[in-house]
Amino acid sequence: MKKNDENTDANKSSSLNSESCSVPSKDPVQVFCRLRTLPEEYQSCIKLLSPTTLTLTASSKTGRKKCNYVFKHIFTSCAGQRELFEHVALPLLEDLVQGKNGLLFTYGVTGSGKTYTLTGEPPMPGVMPRCINTLFNSIADYQAQKLLIKSDRTNGFEVQGENDALEDRLVQIKPRTTKMKTVKRGGGDAKNNYENDGTKLRRVNENNLYAVFISYTEIYNNTVYDLLDETAGKVLQAKVIREDSQKRMYVNGVVEVEVKSAAEAFELFCIGRKRKRMGHTILNAESSRSHSAFNIRVVQLQKDRSHLMVGQLSLVDLAGSERCSRTQNTGMRLKEASSINNSLMSLRTCLGILRENQLNDANKLVPYRGSRLTLLFKNYFEGEGNVRMIVCINPSIKDCEENLQVLKFAEMTQDVKTPKAESRYAPSKYKTPSKTTKQTPSTQSLSSQTPSTRTPSTQTSATSQVKKAISFGPKIPSVKLNMENPQENVMVLDNLMKVLHARRQKRERNRQELAMQEQHLRKRLLCLKKEKQANRNLNTKITNLDTSNEKLSANNKELQDTIRTLQNTIDEKNLRINQDRLEREKVRQKLILQSEQMKQELDERLEQQRARLQAAMRIKETKIQKVKEILKSDTMSACASEQEVKIVQEMATPGTPVPARRHRRLRSDSEVWLKYNVIYPVPRVATIPEEEEID
Numbered sequence: 126m127k128k129n130d131e132n133t134d135a136n137k138s139s140s141l142n143s144e145s146c147s148v149p150s151k152d153p154v155q156v157f158c159r160l161r162t163l164p165e166e167y168q169s170c171i172k173l174l175s176p177t178t179l180t181l182t183a184s185s186k187t188g189r190k191k192c193n194y195v196f197k198h199i200f201t202s203c204a205g206q207r208e209l210f211e212h213v214a215l216p217l218l219e220d221l222v223q224g225k226n227g228l229l230f231t232y233g234v235t236g237s238g239k240t241y242t243l244t245g246e247p248p249m250p251g252v253m254p255r256c257i258n259t260l261f262n263s264i265a266d267y268q269a270q271k272l273l274i275k276s277d278r279t280n281g282f283e284v285q286g287e288n289d290a291l292e293d294r295l296v297q298i299k300p301r302t303t304k305m306k307t308v309k310r311g312g313g314d315a316k317n318n319y320e321n322d323g324t325k326l327r328r329v330n331e332n333n334l335y336a337v338f339i340s341y342t343e344i345y346n347n348t349v350y351d352l353l354d355e356t357a358g359k360v361l362q363a364k365v366i367r368e369d370s371q372k373r374m375y376v377n378g379v380v381e382v383e384v385k386s387a388a389e390a391f392e393l394f395c396i397g398r399k400r401k402r403m404g405h406t407i408l409n410a411e412s413s414r415s416h417s418a419f420n421i422r423v424v425q426l427q428k429d430r431s432h433l434m435v436g437q438l439s440l441v442d443l444a445g446s447e448r449c450s451r452t453q454n455t456g457m458r459l460k461e462a463s464s465i466n467n468s469l470m471s472l473r474t475c476l477g478i479l480r481e482n483q484l485n486d487a488n489k490l491v492p493y494r495g496s497r498l499t500l501l502f503k504n505y506f507e508g509e510g511n512v513r514m515i516v517c518i519n520p521s522i523k524d525c526e527e528n529l530q531v532l533k534f535a536e537m538t539q540d541v542k543t544p545k546a547e548s549r550y551a552p553s554k555y556k557t558p559s560k561t562t563k564q565t566p567s568t569q570s571l572s573s574q575t576p577s578t579r580t581p582s583t584q585t586s587a588t589s590q591v592k593k594a595i596s597f598g599p600k601i602p603s604v605k606l607n608m609e610n611p612q613e614n615v616m617v618l619d620n621l622m623k624v625l626h627a628r629r630q631k632r633e634r635n636r637q638e639l640a641m642q643e644q645h646l647r648k649r650l651l652c653l654k655k656e657k658q659a660n661r662n663l664n665t666k667i668t669n670l671d672t673s674n675e676k677l678s679a680n681n682k683e684l685q686d687t688i689r690t691l692q693n694t695i696d697e698k699n700l701r702i703n704q705d706r707l708e709r710e711k712v713r714q715k716l717i718l719q720s721e722q723m724k725q726e727l728d729e730r731l732e733q734q735r736a737r738l739q740a741a742m743r744i745k746e747t748k749i750q751k752v753k754e755i756l757k758s759d760t761m762s763a764c765a766s767e768q769e770v771k772i773v774q775e776m777a778t779p780g781t782p783v784p785a786r787r788h789r790r791l792r793s794d795s796e797v798w799l800k801y802n803v804i805y806p807v808p809r810v811a812t813i814p815e816e817e818e819i820d
């Protein structure tokens with residue numbers, strides 16, 4: 126192992142240089158692809174062209190479509206867990222011990238092997254157990270005393286005195302034993318089965334003291350839970366995501382456990398895994414129903430304890446995207462699936478906008494607050510940290526359509542750049558001692574110093590001052606009696622008496638002072654206890670307020686969603702009303718047009734009819750005229766009676782009733798009636814009056 130012997134000043138200056146550099150350099154997100162083993166009877170939709178390129182053949186309505194995708198590296202089903210760890214996770218681990226942050230997440234369709242890749246199964250450990258083993262193989266000899274470095278529960282760390290650390294360790298013994306029992310009952314299996322292949326990191330700073338902290342959280346139905354929360358009982362309490370003084374996101378009050386060996390870390394993992402929400406679906410017997418993040422924080426303390434450096438590696442197992450039509454989920458599983466799909470969509474949206482901003486030099490707002498998943502990992506995309514993604518693919522033709530979406534997203538993600546991770550030492554924060562050494566007036570001034578101003582050098586001087594303050598007066602002289610000179614002996618004994626007297630007085634003063642100090646310290650301790658209690662109460666209040674704030678925000682979001690939905694419905698209805706109105710207007714216009722056409726047509730027909738009737742009338746008039754003429758000239762004189770002539774004349778006048786047409790009969794001499802036909806029939810104009818027989 127090549128160890129890092131760079132002195133800390135060099136580190137500090139490098140961090141200063143990096144701070145003074147105004148434009149931070151950026152690294153693209155590195156995307157790796159892993160193909161799952163496919164049983165022989167299944168057909169594959171993926172073909173490998175090279176170690177970095179694959180082709181996906183998707184069938185669409187227009188036929189078969191082939192798409193090529195290029196990644197940093199593609200691991201085939203033959204690639205083992207070790208190969209993947211060395212390629213993908215080991216560089217992040219090297220960075221971790223250099224104080225750099227890293228995020229490694231798996232993404233893919235349900236059942237594609239995300240959990241298998243991150244966790245693995247005991248004979249074939251995945252990324253997480255390998256990271257833990259490699260880390261402890263490398264830093265085991267350089268670990269700080271347990272609890273020397275403590276989490277301040279606001280995403281930072283503080284250093285405490287060795288006595289405090291010792292006392293905390295004693296306090297922890299009891300709960301730890303209980304925890305161990307729990308682990309053995311639960312998942313002690315992993316402890317011995319994750320094989321350790323002895324891999325070590327190349328660069329470890331031997332001059333530093335290391336402390337490893339583990340936290341394990343999950344995001345279930347868009348709510349954050351602490352999987353290591355021992356106080357929670359059976360039901361996990363929702364946690365709030367907060368921003369610390371350096372604008373880094375963290376889970377408020379998350380339990381961070383310091384581990385001193387890989388076995389301890391695995392125990393914690395097993396405890397968390399037992400609490401993690403898993404479920405049975407059609408596509409995966411043991412499907413993750415939540416996104417989980419296993420966080421490893423490595424704190425390095427310089428030997429003079431003046432500066433410390435923190436690096437964090439988050440191993441995130443995202444729940445798989447799933448189509449409800451395939452999983453046939455209902456009820457709770459359906460709700461989980463929709464929450465999973467929503468948060469993954471939120472991740473895609475954020476990365477999409479980030480990429481767009483970077484490509485077009487734009488400044489569009491990235492909606493990290495769209496889901497807890499994106500909010501929690503915001504810093505990795507906006508702040509510092511190497512981001513790596515493993516896209517897990519089940520090459521089965523059944524997963525083809527979903528794989529297409531996954532591969533598209535993965536390809537897009539490669540264009541996103543994140544600020545390069547930097548190592549950075551920060552001045553150590555010192556924890557207020559929980560137990561007070563008996564103070565003397567000379568040390569009283571120290572207690573008024575704030576924890577942050579107290580440094581290791583002041584602590585050392587305090588110790589020497591205490592020693593001085595509790596001295597027992599002048600040193601007892603060595604007494605040698607001279608039997609030959611009793612006068613000299615008297616002087617020596619006198620001197621001894623004086624010294625003893627002075628020491629007795631000193632002891633008495635010390636006793637009084639100590640009694641005073643004890644009283645004073647008791648009072649202070651009581652005050653501190655009260656302050657601590659008040660702080661705890663305040664913290665509880667803040668947490669409660671945070672929770673209710675979260676609930677209100679969630680309600681608000683729901684209401685806004687409802688408003689948006691209603692607005693959409695109103696918009697849709699308005700649109701439909703407008704469409705109806707337009708439709709009606711069209712119909713009205715059409716009807717008007719038709720009625721006009723019909724009117725025109727009718728007018729024309731009426732006109733024609735009128736013309737026809739007029740023509741007919743004219744013809745009839747002509748005929749009547751002719752009849753008149755005939756009547757006048759021939760028949761009238763011979764056979765028509767006066768009355769007949771009158772009738773005919775009346776007929777000629779329009780509007781006067783015309784007698785019914787009848788045939789005239791003439792009685793001949795031989796008393797036989799003869800029929801008399803008028804050549805032109807007379808039109809019937811009105812009701813015929815009472816028939817009158819014409820003789």
Ligand SMILES: Nc1ncnc2c1ncn2[C@@H]1O[C@H](COP(=O)(O)OP(=O)(O)OP(=O)(O)O)[C@@H](O)[C@H]1O
Nearest residue numbers: 161162235236237238239240241409412413444445
């Ligand atoms: N590369 C692989 N080699 C062998 N077995 C694998 C591989 N990848 C996945 N498996 C097996 O496939 C099954 C499903 O894998 P896993 O649970 O890891 O899927 P997942 O992507 O995490 O699914 P989900 O999103 O539903 O949680 C497991 O039984 C696992 O052992």
